[in-house]
Amino acid sequence: MLFEEPGPRAKRRHRVLEVVSWVVVAGVAYGVAWTLNKNGAFDAAAWKPFSQWGVWRQLGLGLLNNLRAAVVGMLLSMLFGCLLGWGLLSKRKLVRNPCRAFADLFNGIPILLLLFFTSLVLPSWGLPLSDFWFLVIALSLYSTAVVGDLVRAGVMALPRGESEAAAALGFSESESMWLILLPQALRVMSPALLSQMVIVFKGTTLAFVLGGYFDLLRSATVLGAYYSRSLLQAQVVAAIAFMLVNIGLSQMAAAIDRREKQRYGTQPVALDDLDTHGGGAASLAR
Amino acid sequence: MSFLLPHLGEFAWGIAFTIGLVFLGWVGAMILGTVLAIMRVSPIRAARTAAAAYILVFRNIPIPVQMVLFVFGFPLLGIVFSLFTSAVIVLIAYHAAFVCETLRSGLNTVAVGELEASRSLGFGPFATMRYLVLPQAFAAVVQPMGNVLILLVKNTSVAAIVGVAELTFTADKVAIEEVQAFIVLGGAAIAYVLICIALKRCVSLLERRVAFSK
Numbered sequence: 054m055l056f057e058e059p060g061p062r063a064k065r066r067h068r069v070l071e072v073v074s075w076v077v078v079a080g081v082a083y084g085v086a087w088t089l090n091k092n093g094a095f096d097a098a099a100w101k102p103f104s105q106w107g108v109w110r111q112l113g114l115g116l117l118n119n120l121r122a123a124v125v126g127m128l129l130s131m132l133f134g135c136l137l138g139w140g141l142l143s144k145r146k147l148v149r150n151p152c153r154a155f156a157d158l159f160n161g162i163p164i165l166l167l168l169f170f171t172s173l174v175l176p177s178w179g180l181p182l183s184d185f186w187f188l189v190i191a192l193s194l195y196s197t198a199v200v201g202d203l204v205r206a207g208v209m210a211l212p213r214g215e216s217e218a219a220a221a222l223g224f225s226e227s228e229s230m231w232l233i234l235l236p237q238a239l240r241v242m243s244p245a246l247l248s249q250m251v252i253v254f255k256g257t258t259l260a261f262v263l264g265g266y267f268d269l270l271r272s273a274t275v276l277g278a279y280y281s282r283s284l285l286q287a288q289v290v291a292a293i294a295f296m297l298v299n300i301g302l303s304q305m306a307a308a309i310d311r312r313e314k315q316r317y318g319t320q321p322v323a324l325d326d327l328d329t330h331g332g333g334a335a336s337l338a339r
Numbered sequence: 340m341s342f343l344l345p346h347l348g349e350f351a352w353g354i355a356f357t358i359g360l361v362f363l364g365w366v367g368a369m370i371l372g373t374v375l376a377i378m379r380v381s382p383i384r385a386a387r388t389a390a391a392a393y394i395l396v397f398r399n400i401p402i403p404v405q406m407v408l409f410v411f412g413f414p415l416l417g418i419v420f421s422l423f424t425s426a427v428i429v430l431i432a433y434h435a436a437f438v439c440e441t442l443r444s445g446l447n448t449v450a451v452g453e454l455e456a457s458r459s460l461g462f463g464p465f466a467t468m469r470y471l472v473l474p475q476a477f478a479a480v481v482q483p484m485g486n487v488l489i490l491l492v493k494n495t496s497v498a499a500i501v502g503v504a505e506l507t508f509t510a511d512k513v514a515i516e517e518v519q520a521f522i523v524l525g526g527a528a529i530a531y532v533l534i535c536i537a538l539k540r541c542v543s544l545l546e547r548r549v550a551f552s553k
Contacts, residue, residue, distance in 0.1 A: 063382075067382050067383060070383050074383050074385030088417075089416065092415065092416045092417055161532040162531050163492075163494070163495075163497075163531060164493070165496040165497060165500065166507050166531065169511045173511075173514055174524065177518075256401075259497070270403065277411075284411065285412040285413075288407065292400045292404050292405070295400055295401055296395075296396065303399070
């Protein structure tokens, strides 16, 4: 909060403004509710399909499909991200420069374009995969680039003594990376990785364009085509479900962030990327 | 490459649409995001609550969902805009939340002592914001703000799923028509990367310009 202790006159002014603002907020809320009501958004008929178990089941399966793609994509991108981060930290230019190019390239391409790319190009190369894999590959290509940069930042944030001690104990360079540096870096990165999970999860909704993979958004739209009165309702339910999952993940990231800070008194690693939710945003510019 | 010639006009339009989306979306998101950030740090509780609720909702609903909801759902409520306008509105609504969060971390860097100084010099609350707080806050977050801009550039492609003929949509269409997916989509990808690189350049130039405040 960005204001100093108010004096008596400012306190009076704030009270008046407070009342005025609440009236404005209430007015906006009333206007929204009125518009919704006038167009029959609250009618019993529009909500009737939601009394059926099958409708909820379809929506739930859609959400599970989103989560499945997000989890697989995230796991793949963590695996390849560690490799990419290793490459980015390499002393050899021959390894480092291609890795840098990969990271910069896939950071700059929209996920939707990657999705079109995988779904059109891979079949023409004789890889007729399912829509699920098109989605997962597109997501993990993008996410690998981000995780690779994160791993690099995480390893760089470790004290130099770690790698020096490993070298003194006779670990080879790759052993010290996989056994000493990466495990610690992953731990420091965990809030940022959870935030990345939120981004990947948001990206799974792009499966809407594929048509062969029933994510929640697609399920809701198909439901709306079937029960034509309920399109808006189904989509709003889907939006709320996405929102709750994302809020849950962000809260988890923030909680881990706090715990790690208490335990070690260190700043967690975050790219100065805005997309980092909760935990990352907190460490942006203190 | 001759198959591309008849489509050059389409691609030019696609890039023009993308740049238009970026420009309008960015201007709108900056304005709305700044207003939200000011609400977020104001002494009025109602304003703080409203801004926090806005951010919670709009940042956590994925942008494809917002886009589909706005374009296919809202017409049922009698709210109809053209496709391009809808895409701009959704882009503004989504990215304003990110602009607000970024700017807020910049606002937190302004010391309370400076506010007291500006008060004792006779500045009112809005003049303090305008001449003292906002310039410092924006200067502190040029780089993170640049990242939001890059995010916006990439998210303009989401307009393709509702059928705005911007770069991604055009590339997909031409790729299917000409059965030349690799070249066409690869070209579009390069165009995006070039736009991002150009914007990053501008951001680092700007950062050097405002370095005086540090």
